[in-house]
Amino acid sequence: MDLKLDAVTHRYSDVDVLRDISLDIPSGKITCIVGPSGCGKSTLLRLLGGLEKPTEGAVRQVGSPPEGCLNALTYVFQDFALLPWRTVEGNVALVLEDHKLPDQAAIIADVLARTRLTDFAGALPKQLSGGMKQRVAIARALAVNPAVMLMDEPLSALDSQTRELLMDDLVGLWTKQPFTAVYVTHNLAEAVRLGHRIVVLSRRPGEVREIVEIDTALDERAHGDAGLEAQQQYLWGLMREEAAAADAELMNV
Amino acid sequence: MSDQVTFRGGGFAPKRVRGLGVLVFVLLIAFAEWGTRSGMISALTLPRPSDVLGTFVELWQSGGLFKHLLPSLSRLAVGATLGVIAGVSVGVMIGLFAYARAGLVPLVAAIFPIPKIALLPLFVIWFGIDEASKYALIAFGTFTPTVVATYAAVDNVDRTLIRMGQSFGLTWWSIVRKIVLPGAMPGILSGLRISLNIAIILLVAAEMLGAQYGVGAYILEAGSLYDLERLFAGVVILSVLGVAVSSVIGMVERRLLRWRV
Numbered sequence: 001m002d003l004k005l006d007a008v009t010h011r012y013s014d015v016d017v018l019r020d021i022s023l024d025i026p027s028g029k030i031t032c033i034v035g036p037s038g039c040g041k042s043t044l045l046r047l048l049g050g051l052e053k054p055t056e057g058a059v060r061q062v063g064s065p066p067e068g069c070l071n072a073l074t075y076v077f078q079d080f081a082l083l084p085w086r087t088v089e090g091n092v093a094l095v096l097e098d099h100k101l102p103d104q105a106a107i108i109a110d111v112l113a114r115t116r117l118t119d120f121a122g123a124l125p126k127q128l129s130g131g132m133k134q135r136v137a138i139a140r141a142l143a144v145n146p147a148v149m150l151m152d153e154p155l156s157a158l159d160s161q162t163r164e165l166l167m168d169d170l171v172g173l174w175t176k177q178p179f180t181a182v183y184v185t186h187n188l189a190e191a192v193r194l195g196h197r198i199v200v201l202s203r204r205p206g207e208v209r210e211i212v213e214i215d216t217a218l219d220e221r222a223h224g225d226a227g228l229e230a231q232q233q234y235l236w237g238l239m240r241e242e243a244a245a246a247d248a249e250l251m252n253v
Numbered sequence: 254m255s256d257q258v259t260f261r262g263g264g265f266a267p268k269r270v271r272g273l274g275v276l277v278f279v280l281l282i283a284f285a286e287w288g289t290r291s292g293m294i295s296a297l298t299l300p301r302p303s304d305v306l307g308t309f310v311e312l313w314q315s316g317g318l319f320k321h322l323l324p325s326l327s328r329l330a331v332g333a334t335l336g337v338i339a340g341v342s343v344g345v346m347i348g349l350f351a352y353a354r355a356g357l358v359p360l361v362a363a364i365f366p367i368p369k370i371a372l373l374p375l376f377v378i379w380f381g382i383d384e385a386s387k388y389a390l391i392a393f394g395t396f397t398p399t400v401v402a403t404y405a406a407v408d409n410v411d412r413t414l415i416r417m418g419q420s421f422g423l424t425w426w427s428i429v430r431k432i433v434l435p436g437a438m439p440g441i442l443s444g445l446r447i448s449l450n451i452a453i454i455l456l457v458a459a460e461m462l463g464a465q466y467g468v469g470a471y472i473l474e475a476g477s478l479y480d481l482e483r484l485f486a487g488v489v490i491l492s493v494l495g496v497a498v499s500s501v502i503g504m505v506e507r508r509l510l511r512w513r514v
């Protein structure tokens with residue numbers, strides 16, 4: 001299932017946040033969205049997942065969600081959003097319980113194995129490190145077999161080593177079983193590491209400034225690869241003045 | 254010169270200290286015993302703790318304790334349960350629905366300060382002189398503080414968790430049951446500490462106004478005869494009841510809120 005943004009414009013009272021965005025989210029690929037702070041990336045993600053209605057234009061699903069999909073558009077949040085009173089297993093179970101599946105236990109076991117959390121099934125969130133918490137959130141998202149995963153800066157609450165490890169995990173997960181994702185980040189290294197396509201937004205009101213495609217397969221993108229380094233430099237060149245301007249704008253408020 | 258850096262990071266973290274609460278009671282009672290024996294406190298001012306204990310043992314041996322305590326406990330249980338269930342439900346509604354909030358918060362604010370005891374005659378007319386009016390009084394008294402504590406607790410539930418539930422397509426009822434209620438539980442339980450004690454106060458008040466048996470009736474009878482030993486024996490029962498309620502809630506908190514950091 002693909003997602004399609006059709007000339008989407010979004011406004012909060014009289015502030016234009018997003019202007020005339022048309023974008024395809026192809027299935028089986030990771031689309032990264034980068035842009036300066038406050039340009040409307042999170043807003044775009046909320047529009048994509050139906051948590052908000054666009055002021056103008058439309059968000060469309062093209063095709064139908066895959067077989068056995070329980071929640072087509074599934075978020076992974078920056079702050080994990082785990083229920084502190086439920087165990088790892090319980091947090092994954094939460095999103096399955098309403099569906100009354102006969103194989104719920106098998107699904108949970110499977111996603112916990114894929115995210116290497118089997119040994120922590122009975123742990124409470126307060127006992128886990130940040131990286132593990134985000135892996136639980138990813139396991140929970142995988143459990144509903146989503147058509148598109150909507151990830152809003154999923155790694156930015158983590159330290160840089162944990163972030164590297166989790167990126168490896170995501171690459172591993174995708175390589176074993178490709179999923180569709182929209183991945184919002186302000187970290188260009190994450191974008192060139194995980195993105196098949198990188199959408200650069202301009203400062204507010206956010207417009208599509210450029211779309212960069214990276215053809216290297218995800219599992220061949222090594223840390224410190226020269227080609228990726230060049231892509232990252234190029235992206236930074238695009239974003240630099242926007243970011244500076246956005247920064248100055250925020251200070252004027 | 255090498256001074257050790259002064260430690261200044263202590264405190265502000267509640268921890269369990271065993272036995273200290275008991276020690277405070279023991280010291281106070283020992284002081285009263287010593288004061289009444291030495292004559293520093295006259296027998297008219299305060300009964301001697303050992304005499305109160307004697308009265309209490311007598312009451313227990315004569316079977317009078319349970320004759321008074323059991324009706325009181327059942328009134329408390331029925332009234333408080335009704336009040337808490339109604340209070341939590343209304344509190345959750347206020348927390349979740351804008352219309353319930355707009356319509357009910359002023360009403361709750363209006364009935365909160367009414368001394369519920371003043372309404373007992375009204376309840377007697379509505380529900381009869383028997384148990385029902387006592388249940389109603391206790392329920393009504395526990396209801397308002399529970400409502401206030403519950404909706405404040407619901408307001409404090411992390412909204413990102415609720416958004417998460419919605420984004421996974423959980424049903425409304427699942428969100429309430431699995432996210433809102435557990436998230437509000439710490440606030441609801443600390444509200445219960447207050448409302449259950451209010452229930453004990455109202456229990457005694459209701460029994461003073463019309464009951465043959467009950468701790469309140471026992472205290473009233475002792476008071477009208479200026480029998481300070483019996484009066485205090487009754488008061489001790491109430492205090493023990495208060496301590497028991499508080500420790501039961503403490504146990505429930507430790508069980509249900511183990512997830513808290």
Ligand SMILES: Nc1ncnc2c1ncn2[C@@H]1O[C@H](COP(=O)(O)OP(=O)(O)OP(=O)(O)O)[C@@H](O)[C@H]1O
Nearest residue numbers: 012017035036037038039040041042043044186204
């Ligand atoms: N609910 C809202 N009501 C009013 N204004 C909003 C609302 N949500 C976001 N905005 C404004 O819209 C703009 C874009 O916000 P958004 O959170 O989408 O930006 P972002 O690109 O995700 O920023 P960041 O990089 O800081 O996460 C900001 O200026 C913000 O103040």
Ligand SMILES: [Mg+2]
Nearest residue numbers: 041042043152
């Ligand atoms: Mg954002």
